[in-house]
Amino acid sequence: MYQYKMKLTEEQKAILEGSEGQVKAKVMETIVRYGDMFEAEELVKVTHGQGHLVTSFGLSLLKPVYKTMDELINAGLKVQGGFTADPRPTDIPNVPCNLLDKILYKTVLYGKQNYYEAQLKKLGLVGDNGFSCACYFDEMGNIPKKGDVLSWAESSAVNYANSVLGARCNRNSGMIDIFGSILGYVPKFGLLTDEGRKAKWKVIVNTTKKPLPQILGSAIGIKVMEDIPYVVGLDKWIGRELNDETKSYLKDFGAATASNGAVGLYHIENLTPEAVELGEKLLQKDFKEYVIDDAELERVYKTYPVMWKNPDKKGTYAFIGCPHLSKNQLNEWSDKIINRLGENGKKKVACDTVICTAPPILEEFKKTEKYKNLYATGTRVTAICPLMYTSNPLTKSRNIMTCSNKLRTYSTARYYKDDELLDLIAGKQN
Structure with missing residues (x-):
């Protein structure tokens, strides 16, 4: 058995020694090793039972993840309070895709998506709409209280929970998030401490x-x-x-x-x-x-670099909403696009324009007249993660524009200020 350094309660020791099965013992050992690496003195209870997972995509190469998830499922383990996850990686009807894109997404890249989502549901995923990087939206319902201890991953969600909500969570990695949520314990160090x-x-x-x-x-x-x-x-x-x-x-x-x-x-x-x-x-x-x-x-x-192969060419794609737009932001961007096109005497956007928001917000938005008007401009609204869209190597040759600094940082997308991007979407040339 692993020779741990931190102080464990009798209950925690028993789990580590296998009192609740060997799989849960391995989960406990992983969490304890994680804590020992950061010199945590003890484990503390997760007080906000609903987790959030960063790994939401069925990437074909993630075989160890699927094997681990099956072990958890077969051992009867799950997140008792349920969990949300980051956005799905694809939405072929609403996000620009050619035939080769579709083949890549369905086979090489995300061929295990359906299999993986079935695993997530068995482990406690909250419904079919539980996919958003902004799980803390009212519409998503995963909202910790001030002082709550979490076991989440996803850099922007952890950042928001700590800062705006006053909850407590370290910047965990994928799998650590679900292990802590299953155990109900996380190591006390870093952002979980007052100091x-x-x-x-x-x-x-x-x-x-x-x-x-x-x-x-x-x-x-x-x-x-x-x-x-x-x-x-x-x-x-x-x-x-x-x-x-x-x-x-x-x-x-x-x-x-x-x-x-x-x-x-x-x-x-x-x-x-x-x-x-x-x-x-x-x-x-x-x-x-x-x-x-x-x-x-x-x-x-x-200082932001332009990583397009030909920086002088105009943008052909625009992505808005990374992290996902709130309901108010979605309405504001819709109004701005529709109104700016009208001011320019145009009916259609000048490039493929994709707006990303949380699934429950999207569902309600689709029922509105504004959605119909926006759709008529050629703009599409989706609940995907634009970062996962850009993991497709074919997108590296496309001139993607964005007003998201996160998307700019993790892809070859070119950053524009909101008003600059709006002008380009509505027809202004580079």
Whole structure:
């Protein structure tokens, strides 16, 4: 048996020794080894029982994952509170695909998707609509409370839960997320501790206008990397109330800090729960400062590379919604596209345009007149993960545009500010 270092309760020791079966013992050993690597002193109980898995795609090469899932299923193990998962990788009717794309998606890339989803359902996946990177939306229902301990993965979801909701979760990897959810225990280290949630950076926002969340988050992520920032001056532009608009802003801001850096938690003075409660007590004694003004945001923006084979060609694809758009954001983008086309005297978008949102939001949106009007422009709305779309090697030769800093970071997509992208979608030439 593994010679663990951390302190375990008698119940936890018994599970490790096989009292609840050898498969659960292996799950416990994995979690304990994980904790020992980060010098955790103990395991703590998961208090928000609903998990979130980052691995949502049936990639044909993930044979060890399917084998492990079968072991869990055959042992009768599952997540008792259920779980959500990241978005599905494909939506062939609504996302541009040629014949070769379809063959790649259905065989080489995601040939195990149906098999894997059947496994996930046996392990506790919440319904057919449980696929979104923004599982914390009201429509998704996976919403932890302040102080809740989680066993989640997905960088932007963990970032949001820690920062906006005040829950506690480390930046776990795939499989660690479901193991912790099945056990109901996770190692106590890092962002699960009071000390581990203190900020090493005081970021001073000194702009003359409301900063774009994607670029502000990017600047902070690049600067602080995995450290925690305490941001002052932003409440001047986004307010001191966590309403729908502010939460959407923070969703996109946080995703940029997590992808352009490795930020798992940020504090916004006068706004996020712990900052409201503790203020600058959240700053470590030896904190560093980073001042962000208009010039700094523009400097960061101009560093983004253009990875198209021919940068001078116009974009042919546009993806909006990484992470998934909220209901309000979906309605806003729909209005902007329809109205801008009307202003330009046009009826159709100038390129294949795909908007991504959570499945329950999409279902309701499809019932509206606005959806019909948007669909008539050639715009398509889907619940896929655009990152998984770009895992298709054929997309590397396509000129994909986006206003998502996360998608820009993990693909060859070219980043545009919201208004710039809107102009291009509505027919303005590069």
